[in-house]
Amino acid sequence: MDKDNGQIEKSVAELTLLLGSSWAKTDSHFLEKRRRKRWWKRGVNHKVPLDTISDLNPQPVALWMKLLPLGIIFFCASFNLTILQNLKDSLIYTAVGGQEMIPFLGTWLALPITVSYFFLYNQITERLPSKYTFYAAVTPLLAFFTFFAVVLFPAHMWLHPQGLSANLSGTVPVGLMGLVRVVENWTFSLFFCVAELWGTVVISIGFWTLANEVCSVEEAKSVYPLLGISANFALIVAGNYIKWINGAYKGGNLLAFHPFMLKLVGSVLVGSIVMMLAKSFIDRAGWVKEGDAPKGPKQSKPKKSFREQLDVLRQTPRIRNLTVLVIGYGVSHRLFEFAWKGQLSLLHTNPVAYQAVLSNVSIAIGSLSILLMLTGRVVFQRLGWGCAAMATPLLVLLMGGTFFVLSLLGMGPHASTALATAAVFAGAVTQVFIRSSKYSLFDPAKEMVYIEMPKEQKVKGKAAVDMVGSQIGKSGALWVTQGLIFGLGTVTRALPFISVMFFSIIFCWLRAVVDLRKVINEDKQAPSETGLPNDAPAIIAS
Secondary structure: OHHHHHHHHHHHHHHHHHHHHHHHOOOHHHHHHOOOOOOOOOOOOOOOOOOOHHHOOOOHHHHHHHHHHHHHHHHHHHHHHHHHHHHHHHHHHHHOOOOOHHHHHHHHHHHHHHHHHHHHHHHHHHHOOHHHHHHHHHHHHHHHHHHHHHHHOOOHHHHOOOOHHHHHOOOOOHHHHHHHHHHHOHHHHHHHHHHHHHHHHHHHHHHHHHHHHHOOHHHHHHHHHHHHHHHHHHHHHHHHHHHHHHHHOOOOOHHHHHHHHHHHHHHHHHHHHHHHHHHHHHHHHOOOOOOOOOOOOOOOOOOOOHHHHHHHHHHOHHHHHHHHHHHHHHHHHHHHHHHHHHHHHHHOOOHHHHHHHHHHHHHHHHHHHHHHHHHHHHHHHHHHHHHHHHHHHHHHHHHHHHHHHHHHHHOOOOOOHHHHHHHHHHHHHHHHHHHHHHHHHHHHHHHHHHHOOOHHHHHHHHHHHHHHHHHHHHHHHHHHHHHHHHHHOOHHHHHHHHHHHHHHHHHHHHHHHHHHHHHHHHHHHOEOOOOOEOOOOOOOOO
């Protein structure tokens, strides 16, 4: 009986890894199994041969030994990220009514703090062995969160220069009052910007650097998709946990929220301790090797200038359209999120009610992300690249457009609570889809375009898209909203202009998808080096 149970457990473990490996095969390996070169053809849609346990090159037991600690780290980091995002937004949007503060926070405070922290991170990587950099990078963030919850937050009434914005309202332009509130509520502003670092420092750099060092390329095919499910499951757990913690809140002034602040920040500390214990297990396992000292001066390729990167965009239609896709996603999401969270704060004026909505959104994002991870591959297989690439901007246009229309109607003579509630609900649906579709539809569609590029064009193009498109997408919306607020004074006055920009960006995004599909189809019809059309079936050696 014990032998049968052991065999069942082994089969379940192997099946889980096999599914993870299968989900990862949306690139050249999948094309190879279809005996095709390209994604774009929709004429004959051959079925993909089923994977078997023999497709798992690494041993399942060895994979699970790596998957479990990495999954725990990713789960805890994502759990903490959800709590910190909800806390920072609720403090700024509801506690101080600082919707106009957000553009100034992003450009005048968050950017210098980010640059300073990455200077510190570089010093850490140079002075400490690699196995200690993760702990050293995370510890300062945890120390600040603890200091804020225990000291700064309960003393904010004495630390903030109360009445500064009121005293300067007659002398400072209305468009700069958001910057004045950043200074007046400096402890909340500082918490907002430091909390922004968690996702980049702990997840983007710390976790993925560790995962890439622990897993080989073959192991990553099975492990990484399951890690994505772990992170999205963390959103579901964190959303429900925040609602449970805040369930006892009875209202009152901001200081009445302090016990709940302590519990949430304490949960971040506990999650971080679990995360570090899992990291120490990886260190003891010896999967990450310290690099050998370099022999002689290191020869590095000269970095391309910003002008050279722009030349790549101008000369290559595929890269140019990919850049528009990335900019379209980044700018439209930031513009929408800025407007939606502002409307949400008008409807839910205390931190707990505001966090309850964000928690429900996190739960929905986690659930839909897992569903799309399971079904997104089918969209590419059955409907083709074009439909998959169009899905994100079309649904963002539909739901985001509904939000902006309802919000603008709410500013008119027919304004009502029901209209405001409907606008916020449409915004919540948009936020859920635009966040969950990024990793299951948008990113795969973008990365598939690189597969068929020549190696040199692929390297140069990806660097150009990451450098130009990502940076403009991240900061462009903040500078635009800051300019609108400076010129018009309030977000309410700027909302019509924000909505026009939102629709314009979405149409540019859709046009880029159409143009990119046209370029791909033209390349497909062009004869290849063998004299055959590029969509001719590939001959795969058995």
